[in-house]
Amino acid sequence: xxxxxxxxxxxxxxxxxxxxxxxxxxxxxxxxVTLLGPSGCGKSTSLRMLGGFETPxxxxxLLGGKDVTRVPPNKRNVNIVFQDYALxxxxxxxxxxxxxxxxxxxxxxxxxxxxxxxxxxxxxQDYAKRLPSELxxxxxxxxxxxxxxAPDPEVLLLDEPLSALDAKLRQxxxxxxxxxxxxxGKTFMFVTHDQEEALTMSDTIVVMNKGRIEQMGDPxxxxxxxxxxxxxxxxxxxxxxxxTVVGTEGDTAALSWNGVTIKAAPGxxxxxxxxxxxxxxxxxxxxxxxxxxxxxxxxKGKVRQRVFKGNHTSLSVEVxxxxxxxxLVHPSDVAQLSGDDVWVGWKPETTTVIPDRHAxx
Amino acid sequence: MRNMFSDAPRTTLTAFYxxxxxxxxLPLTLMMAMSFKDANFVAFPIGDWTLDWYAKVMQxxxxxxxxxxxxxxxxxxxxxxxxxxxxIAMLIVAEGIKGQVIIFALACLPAVVPGMISAIxxxxxxxxxxxxxxxxAIILGHTVHAVPFVVVMALTRLRSMPGNLVDAARDLxxxxxxxxxxxxxxxxxxxxxxxxxxxxxxxxxxFVRTFFLGGYRPTLPMLIFAKVQGGxxxxxxxxxxxxxxxxxxxxxxxxxxxRRARTR
Ligand SMILES: Nc1ncnc2c1ncn2[C@@H]1O[C@H](COP(=O)(O)OP(=O)(O)O)[C@@H](O)[C@H]1O
Ligand SMILES: [Mg+2]
Numbered sequence: 001x002x003x004x005x006x007x008x009x010x011x012x013x014x015x016x017x018x019x020x021x022x023x024x025x026x027x028x029x030x031x032x033v034t035l036l037g038p039s040g041c042g043k044s045t046s047l048r049m050l051g052g053f054e055t056p057x058x059x060x061x062l063l064g065g066k067d068v069t070r071v072p073p074n075k076r077n078v079n080i081v082f083q084d085y086a087l088x089x090x091x092x093x094x095x096x097x098x099x100x101x102x103x104x105x106x107x108x109x110x111x112x113x114x115x116x117x118x119x120x121x122x123x124x125q126d127y128a129k130r131l132p133s134e135l136x137x138x139x140x141x142x143x144x145x146x147x148x149x150a151p152d153p154e155v156l157l158l159d160e161p162l163s164a165l166d167a168k169l170r171q172x173x174x175x176x177x178x179x180x181x182x183x184x185g186k187t188f189m190f191v192t193h194d195q196e197e198a199l200t201m202s203d204t205i206v207v208m209n210k211g212r213i214e215q216m217g218d219p220x221x222x223x224x225x226x227x228x229x230x231x232x233x234x235x236x237x238x239x240x241x242x243x244t245v246v247g248t249e250g251d252t253a254a255l256s257w258n259g260v261t262i263k264a265a266p267g268x269x270x271x272x273x274x275x276x277x278x279x280x281x282x283x284x285x286x287x288x289x290x291x292x293x294x295x296x297x298x299x300k301g302k303v304r305q306r307v308f309k310g311n312h313t314s315l316s317v318e319v320x321x322x323x324x325x326x327x328l329v330h331p332s333d334v335a336q337l338s339g340d341d342v343w344v345g346w347k348p349e350t351t352t353v354i355p356d357r358h359a360x361x
Numbered sequence: 362m363r364n365m366f367s368d369a370p371r372t373t374l375t376a377f378y379x380x381x382x383x384x385x386x387l388p389l390t391l392m393m394a395m396s397f398k399d400a401n402f403v404a405f406p407i408g409d410w411t412l413d414w415y416a417k418v419m420q421x422x423x424x425x426x427x428x429x430x431x432x433x434x435x436x437x438x439x440x441x442x443x444x445x446x447x448x449i450a451m452l453i454v455a456e457g458i459k460g461q462v463i464i465f466a467l468a469c470l471p472a473v474v475p476g477m478i479s480a481i482x483x484x485x486x487x488x489x490x491x492x493x494x495x496x497x498a499i500i501l502g503h504t505v506h507a508v509p510f511v512v513v514m515a516l517t518r519l520r521s522m523p524g525n526l527v528d529a530a531r532d533l534x535x536x537x538x539x540x541x542x543x544x545x546x547x548x549x550x551x552x553x554x555x556x557x558x559x560x561x562x563x564x565x566x567x568f569v570r571t572f573f574l575g576g577y578r579p580t581l582p583m584l585i586f587a588k589v590q591g592g593x594x595x596x597x598x599x600x601x602x603x604x605x606x607x608x609x610x611x612x613x614x615x616x617x618x619x620r621r622a623r624t625r
Binding site for chain 2 (some may be wrong): 034
């Protein structure tokens with residue numbers, strides 16, 4: 001299938017500062033793609049290049065197979081939902097949504113029908129005649145979304161559109177956004193620095209770091225099999241165990257970490273004894289019990305801190321030579337962990353192994 | 362704790378305020394009062410009251426013609442100054458243009474140059490380029506005078522405009538011309554209306570530029586000036602009162618308009 005848009009080796013710099021470097025990205029139609037990364041990593045720059053507001057220094061941008069690298073924004077069939085919505089303050093909600101349709105030259109009847117249809121989609125029919133200043137943040141957000149969807153763009157670009165909303169409304173809008181994307185079947189390219197938001201909504205997450213793609217994949221893969229320390233740290237909570245290979249046996253490696261020996265499956269890494277590796281151990285993969293468990297890895301430790309979080313309790317367990325492991329304990333298991341002595345255990349296959357890039361030099 | 366003296370500064374301020382109002386309003390009130398005096402000269406006591414002077418002014422062809430002329434000049438110079446001023450303001454906020462500070466300074470110059478100097482230099486300028494004095498020259502003079510005010514007002518508003526409104530318009534298919542007329546201009550609207558009314562008032566009020574640049578046709582201030590030289594009479598007071606009432610009404614309406622637009 002032909003990708004709906006494509007970045008072909010795109011580089012953009014401002015003066016000496018490289019904002020986006022050799023970006024290669026190709027996305028299928030109908031997907032919810034998220035560019036995820038810390039502030040300043042080049043997400044907005046990439047989005048604005050696709051929107052036509054920035055021109056790459058090198059490389060090409062393709063939209064529906066056509067080279068649009070130098071096509072101005074008004075001639076591209078993509079629309080942006082801006083972070084602060086950018087609704088036209090002097091126009092009513094209906095006029096705002098009609099703006100793009102009018103410029104496309106549709107007749108009034110068609111515009112009227114389409115605007116009503118879109119307002120109904122987000123239950124704002126009764127607000128058609130209001131001005132943006134008379135709406136709440138969440139409502140403005142929906143109007144901005146509908147205005148951008150109205151001209152039927154090939155790709156809808158969203159630049160941190162939820163960051164101005166409070167936490168509760170944001171969660172609600174995440175679900176609504178995803179459902180609108182599914183209903184309309186549009187390709188959404190969403191930009192955020194919030195990993196939780198990315199995990200909730202995306203079909204594909206593109207993790208960016210310092211202007212480059214760090215890893216790309218579906219939320220499950222990124223969370224379960226992070227490809228780098230950066231991704232492991234950025235997405236979700238994690239215990240990162242820097243360990244040294246002691247020996248290998250079949251597809252299992254014995255590793256020395258923090259004075260104890262643990263097992264992990266290094267996958268295709270084929271490590272040799274003495275190599276340094278990171279083991280990514282998610283807190284929920286750890287099983288805490290009073291009696292010695294049967295899992296492949298088990299260490300005796302002492303509870304240093306308990307934090308009650310409602311639906312779980314977060315334990316800080318000291319193991320080996322003093323390293324702390326962060327574990328999630330289900331409410332039903334907390335009762336049996338009354339004392340400070342505890343066993344932590346996890347299955348080797350629940351961990352991911354990442355090479356230590358700085359080891360060889 | 363309140364003490365005996367804590368209100369002293371406020372009392373002083375209030376006293377100054379009333380003194381100021383009195384100082385401001387007394388001459389105007391006197392002028393208005395005299396316009397109702399049933400006699401041929403301006404002096405106290407007023408004695409009998411009449412509206413005859415107003416009737417006379419309203420039938421005064423010279424006065425009506427001067428009014429019309431002033432309004433025409435005001436309209437033309439306002440239109441020119443608003444267009445020019447808006448364009449300059451857009452230039453100043455535009456990206457990728459050098460010397461924006463210089464453009465701004467130059468655009469503001471006519472507001473700070475003394476009227477006399479500006480009038481004389483304009484006069485010299487138009488005779489150098491062989492332009493006759495008269496309507497066109499006056500409009501030119503008034504336009505140059507008014508441009509800085511439009512620039513400042515438009516600029517203030519432009520700077521408060523969210524940068525991505527124009528981006529949003531472009532994104533939805535507007536070229537830069539459409540984006541300007543459908544988004545930037547309406548956003549500037551309140552500031553421009555305020556600026557335009559200010560231009561009108563500046564133009565109607567102007568004496569010194571008109572004096573140097575004008576031909577034989579008198580504008581309102583010139584007519585009143587000519588009449589005053591023939592001696593004060595309640596008729597002049599009536600004229601001045603009419604001008605005052607109309608301009609004050611326009612000014613207040615402008616204030617109301619901009620205030621309403623701002624609170625939306
Ligand atoms: N117009 C610009 N001029 C100069 N530097 C810029 C400009 N826009 C972005 N940058 C720089 O490029 C980098 C990436 O910016 P951006 O794409 O906005 O990051 P993000 O959206 O991921 O936070 C940042 O370091 C930023 O300072
Ligand atoms: Mg950004």
